[in-house]
Amino acid sequence: MSYTKDVLELVGKRNPAEPEFHQAVKEVLSTLKPVMDRHPEYMEARILERLVEPERAVIFRVPWMDDNGTPQVNRGFRVEFNSAIGPYKGGLRFHPNVSLSIMKFLAFEQVFKNALTTLPLGGGKGGSDFDPKGKSDAEVMRFCQSFMTELSRHIGPDTDVPAGDIGVGRREIGFLFGQYKRLRNEFTGVLTGKGLDWGGSLIRPEATGYGSVYFAQNVFQTRDQSLEGKVCTISGSGNVAQYTAEKLIELGAKCVSFSDSNGTAYDAAGIDEEKLAYVMELKNVRRGRIREYAEKFPGAEYREGARPWGIKCECAFPSATENEISAEDARELVKNGCVLVCEGANMPSTPEAVEQFLANGILFALGKAANAGGVAVSGLEMAQNAQHVTWTREEVDQRLRDIMKSIHARASETAEEYGQPGNYVVGSNVAAFIKVADAMMDQGLV
Ligand code: NDP
Numbered sequence: 001m002s003y004t005k006d007v008l009e010l011v012g013k014r015n016p017a018e019p020e021f022h023q024a025v026k027e028v029l030s031t032l033k034p035v036m037d038r039h040p041e042y043m044e045a046r047i048l049e050r051l052v053e054p055e056r057a058v059i060f061r062v063p064w065m066d067d068n069g070t071p072q073v074n075r076g077f078r079v080e081f082n083s084a085i086g087p088y089k090g091g092l093r094f095h096p097n098v099s100l101s102i103m104k105f106l107a108f109e110q111v112f113k114n115a116l117t118t119l120p121l122g123g124g125k126g127g128s129d130f131d132p133k134g135k136s137d138a139e140v141m142r143f144c145q146s147f148m149t150e151l152s153r154h155i156g157p158d159t160d161v162p163a164g165d166i167g168v169g170r171r172e173i174g175f176l177f178g179q180y181k182r183l184r185n186e187f188t189g190v191l192t193g194k195g196l197d198w199g200g201s202l203i204r205p206e207a208t209g210y211g212s213v214y215f216a217q218n219v220f221q222t223r224d225q226s227l228e229g230k231v232c233t234i235s236g237s238g239n240v241a242q243y244t245a246e247k248l249i250e251l252g253a254k255c256v257s258f259s260d261s262n263g264t265a266y267d268a269a270g271i272d273e274e275k276l277a278y279v280m281e282l283k284n285v286r287r288g289r290i291r292e293y294a295e296k297f298p299g300a301e302y303r304e305g306a307r308p309w310g311i312k313c314e315c316a317f318p319s320a321t322e323n324e325i326s327a328e329d330a331r332e333l334v335k336n337g338c339v340l341v342c343e344g345a346n347m348p349s350t351p352e353a354v355e356q357f358l359a360n361g362i363l364f365a366l367g368k369a370a371n372a373g374g375v376a377v378s379g380l381e382m383a384q385n386a387q388h389v390t391w392t393r394e395e396v397d398q399r400l401r402d403i404m405k406s407i408h409a410r411a412s413e414t415a416e417e418y419g420q421p422g423n424y425v426v427g428s429n430v431a432a433f434i435k436v437a438d439a440m441m442d443q444g445l446v
Contacts, residue, residue: 003036004029007048018101020322024108024347025052027354031429034418045445047437054107056080059100060150062128064142076147078126078154078162079107084439087158088124089114089375091165094172096131103127105322106165109346110375112432113368116407119379124160126151132167133287144175151176152183155190157385163192163378166321169239169284170195170205189385192378201381203396204374209243210397211373211404212317212344212365213251218408219340219363219424228252233313235259236320237283237290240344240371244317245276257308258290259320264308265293267300312336319344327352334360343367354425369407369428376403 011025029048036043062074077100080088090110093102103125111123130143155162164173173193180190187199194200203210213227220226230253234241237258245255254270258279267275275297282288294302309316309329316338318324322345325333330353333341340363343349347367349357357364377400384390391399407428415427 020101020105024105054081064146074130076128077103079103080124081107082111083122086120086122088160089121090125091163092168093127093165094167098129115432115435117376141175145179148179157188192381202393206243207377208240208374210247213247214404215370216342230314232315233257233308234317241319260290263304315340318348322347325349325353330356
């Protein structure tokens with residue numbers, strides 16, 4: 001067996017019942033054999049065995065009181081996966097399906113994504129199986145305060161800097177930051193995604209969605225094409241989905257869907273700025289369901305329980321969650337003439353779906369590269385906090401564009417160098433791996 005296969009087998013044995021983590025590791029390792037063949041020193045240093053083992057994983061009890069005075073208990077996690085190139089960095093997810101496997105998959109992916117951003121950021125991820133849906137603001141606050149009471153022992157502006165993810169937006173970051181500040185009596189950039197008046201960066205809320213669209217622009221430029229006039233489906237209706245839509249609309253593309261975990265709203269006439277403003281209010285303020293979109297706008301239809309991949313489109317922007325595009329969905333996208341899939345979410349395509357995309361010549365921008373804009377601007381927020389300065393919207397946006405361009409260039413060049421031109425999966429994984437592995441080699445056996 002080859003070195004990469006041996007390590008994959010080890011990961012399976014050592015981490016039973018962690019399917020998402022296995023999937024994420026397999027996706028990376030399956031692209032690294034040519035690197036190992038060229039660089040035997042990595043195998044001699046057992047670099048893969050070290051890379052697949054988190055530096056630290058913390059699991060903790062989060063007790064809190066609900067509005068009825070009943071004690072509740074959730075489970076909290078922080079996986080500090082790799083700090084070879086910088087402090088651990090990665091979001092917090094609050095969702096009922098959060099498990100150690102999901103935390104480890106996200107933290108592992110984050111190591112590679114962060115390496116691509118050009119910034120000095122290690123990889124981590126955390127969260128809880130707490131479900132913010134249907135909870136009052138007071139309950140969310142009490143939960144966040146209890147969660148941070150434990151998490152604060154493990155994080156710090158030069159150690160580990162969490163941000164938001166599914167279920168963790170501005171409101172939650174506010175409660176978490178407030179509690180950290182109270183416990184430590186210090187005002188530091190320990191979290192990113194903060195409010196603009198208390199250390200946040202302009203463009204951070206927009207960054208993942210905008211960055212994903214900038215990446216798609218770069219991909220199309222290699223084909224002398226643009227996004228203008230292209231019909232685009234988007235899944236999700238949260239942070240990433242909303243700002244993906246905002247940038248696509250600005251660039252003249254036609255967005256036709258949003259979704260949530262209950263179903264899909266399909267608007268063949270196209271989602272314009274006014275309709276997008278409605279979705280932002282619906283999701284961010286009223287915390288309602290996407291079904292209401294179809295009730296509000298005549299001509300739009302609601303498909304209960306469906307994902308958007310059956311809708312005819314030229315570009316698909318999966319921006320909800322992992323494994324949301326099955327092999328069958330992928331075949332449907334190919335059949336309907338889709339030419340580009342750009343992953344705003346983390347690992348939204350199943351391995352079988354990715355196979356379909358690559359076999360059918362779809363331009364496939366994988367999440368590690370395409371959605372790195374969020375963490376990149378988080379890195380810029382850290383830089384501003386450290387210098388006690390704030391950059392303008394234009395300045396941050398320009399840096400984000402430059403970073404996405406450089407990620408695209410790096411992935412393309414590396415894919416070419418390894419004999420797989422146009423394969424962003426190979427290009428992104430290999431480029432990121434070499435950067436992290438070389439830093440680990442330099443720093444000795446730690
Ligand atoms: P939000 O919580 O703002 O929105 C998540 C959206 O996805 C909601 O519409 C939600 O619907 C939907 N969703 C969540 N879980 C499921 C599910 N199991 N099935 C179907 N739909 C689901 O999260 P974000 O927009 O921040 O994150 C979306 C994706 O982007 C995630 O994969 C995240 O890891 C990734 N990402 C986010 C970054 C960021 O900066 N925020 C950075 C990089 C990646 P519902 O309301 O019904 O739950």
